[in-house]
Amino acid sequence: MTLADPVLVADIGGTNARFALATVGAAGIAVSDRQTFRAEDFETIRDAAAAYLESVAPKPKRACFAAAGPIIDNAVDFTNSHWILRGDEIAAALAFDDFLIVNDFYALAAGIAHLPASALIEVKPGDPIVDAPRLVIGPGTGLGQALIVPTTTGDRIIATEGGHVSYAPRTELETEIKRFIAREHPRVSVERLLSGRGLVNIHRALCAIEGAQRISLQANEITAAAVSGAYPIAVKAVDMFCAILGRVAGDAVLSTGARGGVILGGGILPKIRDIFLKSEFIVRFSEKGRMSDYVAAVPVRLIVEDGAALYGAAASLGKKA
Amino acid sequence: MTLADPVLVADIGGTNARFALATVGAAGIAVSDRQTFRAEDFETIRDAAAAYLESVAPKPKRACFAAAGPIIDNAVDFTNSHWILRGDEIAAALAFDDFLIVNDFYALAAGIAHLPASALIEVKPGDPIVDAPRLVIGPGTGLGQALIVPTTTGDRIIATEGGHVSYAPRTELETEIKRFIAREHPRVSVERLLSGRGLVNIHRALCAIEGAQRISLQANEITAAAVSGAYPIAVKAVDMFCAILGRVAGDAVLSTGARGGVILGGGILPKIRDIFLKSEFIVRFSEKGRMSDYVAAVPVRLIVEDGAALYGAAASLGKKA
Numbered sequence: 001m002t003l004a005d006p007v008l009v010a011d012i013g014g015t016n017a018r019f020a021l022a023t024v025g026a027a028g029i030a031v032s033d034r035q036t037f038r039a040e041d042f043e044t045i046r047d048a049a050a051a052y053l054e055s056v057a058p059k060p061k062r063a064c065f066a067a068a069g070p071i072i073d074n075a076v077d078f079t080n081s082h083w084i085l086r087g088d089e090i091a092a093a094l095a096f097d098d099f100l101i102v103n104d105f106y107a108l109a110a111g112i113a114h115l116p117a118s119a120l121i122e123v124k125p126g127d128p129i130v131d132a133p134r135l136v137i138g139p140g141t142g143l144g145q146a147l148i149v150p151t152t153t154g155d156r157i158i159a160t161e162g163g164h165v166s167y168a169p170r171t172e173l174e175t176e177i178k179r180f181i182a183r184e185h186p187r188v189s190v191e192r193l194l195s196g197r198g199l200v201n202i203h204r205a206l207c208a209i210e211g212a213q214r215i216s217l218q219a220n221e222i223t224a225a226a227v228s229g230a231y232p233i234a235v236k237a238v239d240m241f242c243a244i245l246g247r248v249a250g251d252a253v254l255s256t257g258a259r260g261g262v263i264l265g266g267g268i269l270p271k272i273r274d275i276f277l278k279s280e281f282i283v284r285f286s287e288k289g290r291m292s293d294y295v296a297a298v299p300v301r302l303i304v305e306d307g308a309a310l311y312g313a314a315a316s317l318g319k320k321a
Numbered sequence: 322m323t324l325a326d327p328v329l330v331a332d333i334g335g336t337n338a339r340f341a342l343a344t345v346g347a348a349g350i351a352v353s354d355r356q357t358f359r360a361e362d363f364e365t366i367r368d369a370a371a372a373y374l375e376s377v378a379p380k381p382k383r384a385c386f387a388a389a390g391p392i393i394d395n396a397v398d399f400t401n402s403h404w405i406l407r408g409d410e411i412a413a414a415l416a417f418d419d420f421l422i423v424n425d426f427y428a429l430a431a432g433i434a435h436l437p438a439s440a441l442i443e444v445k446p447g448d449p450i451v452d453a454p455r456l457v458i459g460p461g462t463g464l465g466q467a468l469i470v471p472t473t474t475g476d477r478i479i480a481t482e483g484g485h486v487s488y489a490p491r492t493e494l495e496t497e498i499k500r501f502i503a504r505e506h507p508r509v510s511v512e513r514l515l516s517g518r519g520l521v522n523i524h525r526a527l528c529a530i531e532g533a534q535r536i537s538l539q540a541n542e543i544t545a546a547a548v549s550g551a552y553p554i555a556v557k558a559v560d561m562f563c564a565i566l567g568r569v570a571g572d573a574v575l576s577t578g579a580r581g582g583v584i585l586g587g588g589i590l591p592k593i594r595d596i597f598l599k600s601e602f603i604v605r606f607s608e609k610g611r612m613s614d615y616v617a618a619v620p621v622r623l624i625v626e627d628g629a630a631l632y633g634a635a636a637s638l639g640k641k642a
Contacts, residue, residue, distance in 0.1 A: 070615075133479060147578065149479070151472035158454060158470070160578035164612040166568065168489035175496075187491075187610045247487065255576035257468065257481035289508045291485040294391075 006032075006056075008063035008096075009313035010049065011104060013267075014080025014141050015039055018307060019052040021060065022314035029114040029314045034307060039081040046093050053094065062098040064317040065090070066107035066309040068141040070161075074101060080141060102316045104309050105144035106159040108265045109136040110319065111312025112148070112303075113155070119305030120263070124282045126299030128261045135258035137162065137249055138266025138303075139198065139241075143191040147256055162252050163191035170247060173209070174240075180205035190248045194241065196268065199223070203237040223271045242276050246284030250295045254288065264302045265309075273304065327353075327377075329384035329417075330634035331370065332425060334588075335401025335462050336360055339628060340373040342381065343635035350435040350635045355628060360402040367414050374415065383419040385638040386411070387428035387630040389462040391482075395422060401462060423637045425630050426465035427480040429586045430457040431640065432633025433469070433624075434476070440626030441584070445603045447620030449582045456579035458483065458570055459587025459624075460519065460562075464512040468577055483573050484512035491568060494530070495561075501526035511569045515562065517589065520544070524558040544592045563597050567605030571616045575609065585623045586630075594625065 006021040009031070020034040035052055042048040045065075053059055067076040067085050074087035091099035102110070112120075128134075134148040143163030149156045167188045169175040181188050181201050192198055196219035203222050207214045212233055217225065225234035249262055269276050286296040327342040330352070341355040356373055363369040366386075374380055388397040388406050395408035412420035423431070433441075449455075455469040464484030470477045488509045490496040502509050502522050513519055517540035524543050528535045533554055538546065546555035570583055590597050607617040 145576075149470050149472075149477065151470075151477055152474050153472065156470065156472055158578045160576060161612055161615060162576040164575045164609060165572040166489035166491070168487035170487070185610070187608070189610065189612075251486040252576060254485045255466075255481060255483040255573060257479045287508070288485060289506070289510065291482055291510075294482060 005058075005062075006060050007314060007317055008049070008053070008060040009310045009317075010063070010065040011107070011307065011309040011313065012045060012065055012076075012078075012083070012085060013068040013104070014078045017045060017048050018310065019049065020307065020310050021056060022310060024314055024318045029111075029311050031307060031310050031314070034310070039078075039083050045083050045085050046090055049090065049094060061096060062317060063094070063096050064100040064102060064313040066102050066104040066313045068104045068144070071101055071103060076101060098317070100317055102313065103144075103146070103159040105136055105138075105146040105265065106157055107309040107312030107316055108138075108144070108303070109146035109148050109157045109312065110315045111308055111310070112136070112263055114311045114315055115303070115305055115308055119303055119308060120301045121304055123264065123277065123300040123302050124285070126261065127297045128299050129259040132259035133256055134260040134263060135249070135252055135256055136263045136265055137252055138264050139194045139196070139245065139268045140266035141196060143194040143198070143248075144266060145252065147258065148260070150260070160256075162255070163194070164189045166190075167193060168251075174244070176209050177202060177205040177240075180208055194245050194248060199237060199241050199268070202240055203234060206233050206237055206240075219268070220271070223268065226272060226275060238272055238275055239279060242272075242279030242281045243284045246279075246281035247287070249300075250285040250288055253295050253298055254291060259294070259298055262298055262300045264300065269302055270304050270306070273302070276302075326383075327381050328635060328638055329370070329374070329381040330631045330638075331384070331386040332428070332628065332630040332634065333366060333386055333397075333399075333404070333406060334389040334425070335399045338366060338369050339631065340370065341628065341631050342377060343631060345635055345639045350432075350632050352628060352631050352635070355631070360399075360404050366404050366406050367411055370411065370415060382417060383638060384411075384415070384417050385421040385423060385634040387423050387425040387634045389425045389465070392422055392424060397422060419638070421638055423634065424465075424467070424480040426457055426459075426467040426586065427478055428630040428633030428637055429459075429465070429624070430467035430469050430478045430633065431636045432629055432631070433457070433584055435632045435636055436624070436626055436629055440624060440629060441622045442625055444585065444598065444621040444623050445606070447582065448618045449620050450580040453580035454577055455581040455584060456570070456573055456577055457584045457586055458573055459585050460515045460517070460566065460589045461587035462517060464515040464519070464569075465587060466573065468579065469581070471581070481577075483576070484515070485510045488514060489572075495565070497530050498523060498526040501529055515566050515569060520558060520562050520589070523561055524555060527554050527558055527561075540589070541592070544589065547593060547596060559593055559596055560600060563593075563600030563602045564605045567600075567602035568608070570621075571606040571609055574616050574619055575612060580615070580619055583619055583621045585621065590623055591625050591627070594623075597623075
């Protein structure tokens with residue numbers, strides 16, 4: 001189906017909201033007029049959306065927002081900010097005929113088929129099984145995950161909560177890090193290590209374990225310091241982050257039978273792209289004992305297009321229509 | 322579709338093979354003439370199948386065998402016995418027009434809709450999401466798993482390898498047990514604890530940790546001793562087995578988005594049914610921090626029908642036709 005008139009699409013996280021217009025045509029999805037608004041500059045998401053809509057004409061009558069958080073009763077409460085996204089309120093205030101909220105990794109999964117070729121790079125080759133599920137996974141606000149399950153009538157997208165499975169440390173150092181995190185969060189899920197806050201946790205734990213002077217860094221400061229090489233512990237934290245992500249992604253492939261491929265998303269990996277591609281990710285991904293061949297055959301790609309979820313938001317609206 | 326003539330179905334594990342005839346009709350699947358053969362009594366699976374076929378008439382022209390192991394090139398090599406199941410060889414030697422090998426948990430998942438009501442008991446109630454995936458999981462030879470994904474054209478069954486994900490210990494005692502197992506298998510997957518051999522591993526580890534006299538018990542001896550209460554360490558091993566299974570099953574629900582329900586299968590749980598139903602399984606299953614409500618809403622049932630995979634083998638053949 002096609003959406004001849006432009007629709008409003010958004011990708012809303014804890015710290016900012018990205019808005020754009022999308023048209024769904026026979027030639028694919030086109031996304032234009034992108035603008036990003038910071039959560040700290042707007043009291044509500046409605047205000048941010050209204051500010052965006054002032055700049056475009058004609059005003060779209062349909063909209064889909066991808067949100068980084070669980071959708072409960074058509075609303076999302078963002079853990080990292082004061083924003084709350086309420087579907088009914090937005091639809092009424094902005095006079096949309098049709099308004100949809102989807103999980104951000106659901107949107108990412110729904111959008112992959114519509115991304116331009118330049119949006120994805122290869123992390124490792126593989127020998128995918130065409131009709132097997134594909135896994136979308138990536139660290140950002142949390143460790144988002146979704147499954148793409150091929151069916152006889154097209155792909156079915158399933159949002160999962162794989163970021164919340166129990167964390168299984170492999171080395172003694174990883175066990176130490178788990179103990180450090182467990183002081184604050186007795187149940188250590190993989191998301192406690194593999195997310196923006198997770199990277200902060202790994203860095204803090206390494207500082208404590210190595211008895212180093214504790215430099216309090218945010219996630220984007222740690223990734224920047226790792227890229228520049230400014231702080232050795234930041235470099236080490238990012239290396240561990242990549243290695244642990246490899247193991248966790250490999251486990252997720254086993255859990256879901258995702259022999260069709262893995263697509264990495266989220267905001268963190270593109271920022272550490274070169275480090276990531278040279279990291280232990282690939283080795284740890286396939287290191288599964290008797291099941292190593294099974295996992296090693298799975299190709300892995302990385303989404304490097306910043307607004308990938310916007311394509312998926314448009315596709316989700318198209319699907320629903 | 323219906324299979325008017327009886328088909329041969331089998332459920333083949335490391336220690337025995339169960340054969341039966343099945344008819345697929347409008348009223349459902351009927352399974353009759355069940356017989357079990359021990360692997361130690363027959364040199365090959367073909368010999369066992371031929372022995373079974375001598376006792377039935379007319380001889381079925383179509384067959385489906387469910388096998389406890391990975392299917393590679395239409396063959397299954399059973400780790401626990403000398404048996405190797407080769408599809409081409411069986412089809413030729415027994416003159417089947419149609420012969421299919423499926424994974425045993427694939428068969429279990431495919432058969433659930435066809436089981437008689439008495440085949441399942443409730444472990445915990447829940448509030449399932451009707452069109453969400455359902456997870457089939459259970460300890461036996463390994464920790465088998467499969468997903469049932471509803472689609473617009475019926476259920477799609479996906480065999481997974483979730484039994485091979487990394488084991489995440491929760492308590493200090495569990496960490497000790499992991500270390501004990503890691504001496505023999507450096508990468509400790511959940512199957513190293515949650516299977517017949519896994520139960521043996523837990524029991525051996527507990528004996529070593531508690532400095533108890535090491536009584537070497539097989540899995541069926543441990544479950545029998547737990548039921549009779551003969552050995553306190555066997556009781557403790559089975560209790561831990563149930564608790565760990567709860568945590569691992571809860572993690573599998575998070576990984577796969579299986580909000581439609583969990584169905585427990587495999588040969589071990591029915592043998593310890595009363596202990597299992599009173600165990601920590603349910604508490605550990607839902608103990609997922611912020612995601613506890615998500616998992617607690619998922620209903621869990623246990624398959625107590627011994628030949629459940631036989632129904633699934635018949636259903637798989639019906640589906641393929």
